Amino acid sequence: MDFYDLKNAFFVGVVMSFMIGPVFFMLIKTSILKGARAAIAFDIGVILGDIFFMLIAYFGSRSLLEKIKDDPRLFLIGGLILIVYGLITYLDKSNKKEVEVCEVDIPESNNYLKLVLKGFALNFINVGVLAGWLGIIVVVGPTLNMNPSYMFWYFFTVIIGYALSDLGKILLAKQLKSKLTPLVIYRIKRGMGVLLIVFGALIMLKSFIPKDQIDSLFQKVEQTTKNQ
Template structure:
C-alpha cells in the first residue's frame, strides 16, 4: 500500500506541474482576493477531480468484462498520455491571462468553489487524464482494493496540497511565472507524460 501511495504522490506531483487555466486561476485569486478565497477555489478543483475519479474508475471497471478490454484500455490510455506529452512539447509559450476576474471582487466563497469546480470540470483534457489513470490502475494486477484507494488518495491529496501551497505563496511564486519558466516546465512535463504513456502501452503488450 505504501508503494501505491508513493506512486500516486509522484503522479500527483506531475499533474500539479501542468500549466493551465487552473494554475492561473489559483494565482490570480490569491493575489486579488486572498488565500481563503483561493483555498475555496482549490476545494472546488478537488471535488471536481474526485467526481472524475469515481466516474472513470467505476466506468472502466464496468467495461472490464469485455473481451480484450484490458489490452484496448492500455493502448487507448497510453495514446492519451502520449498525446498529452506531445501537446506540451509543441505548446507555444503560455501568455499570462489578463485580469478577467476583477469584476468578481464581491464574490463569496460559494462563487470561489463554483469557479474552481467549473474551470476544472469543463476541461475535456482533465477527463481524458483521469481515464488514462483509471486504465493504468486497472492494468496493475498487483494492486488490491487498498492499493487503489492509496494510489488515488496519493494523487488527490498531493494535488490539493500543492494547489494550497501555490495560493499561499502566490506573491512569491508570481515572479517566477515567466514565459521562459513555463516553456521549459511544459517540456519537462511533456517528456514525463510520454514516458508514462509508453509504460502503459508496455503493460498492455505484456
C-alpha cells in the same frame, strides 16, 4: 496495496497539480488578490471538479476494465491516452498572457461559495483533465485488480498530493508569479509533455511483456524500495 502504491499515487497527484493551465494561474492570481482563504475555497472547487472527472472515468470504464483487466493490450490503450495528452501539452504554445485572457473573473468580494463554484466550473470545462484521469485509471485500475477499496485509497492519496501541492502554490503565490515568465511556462509545459509521453511509452511497452515478468519486475522494485 502497500506503501509503494501510495507513494506513487502521491507523486501522481503532485505532477497533476503542476500541469500548467488556466486553473494554475487562476489559483495564483486568487491567492495574490484575495488572500489564502479565498484561494483555498477556489481550489476546493477545482478538486471537486477533479473528483467528478475521476468518478466519470472510473464508472464509465469499470465494466470494460473488469472484462479485459488481464489483457496486456489494455496497457496500449492507457499508454496511448497519456501519450496523446502529453503531445497536446508539449505542443501547446499558449503563454501566460494568453491563458489569463480566457480566465473567469474573480468575485469582487470573498464569497467563498462563488469561488468554489468558479473553481469547479473552470476545471470542468477542461476536457483534457478528463482524458488525464481516464488514462491514469486505465493504467492503474488493472494493477489494483479493480478492487474498489484499493482504488479508493489510491485516488484519495492522489488528491492529497494534489491538494498539498496546491497549498504550496497558494502560500508561495507571489514568488511564483514573479518567476513564471512566458519562457519558463513554455519550458515547464514542454517538460510535462515529455514526461507524459515517456511514461505513456513505458506503459505501452508493458503490453509486449508477459504478465508474470511484469509482476516479478514490480516485486523486485518494491523490495529494493523497501530496503532503502
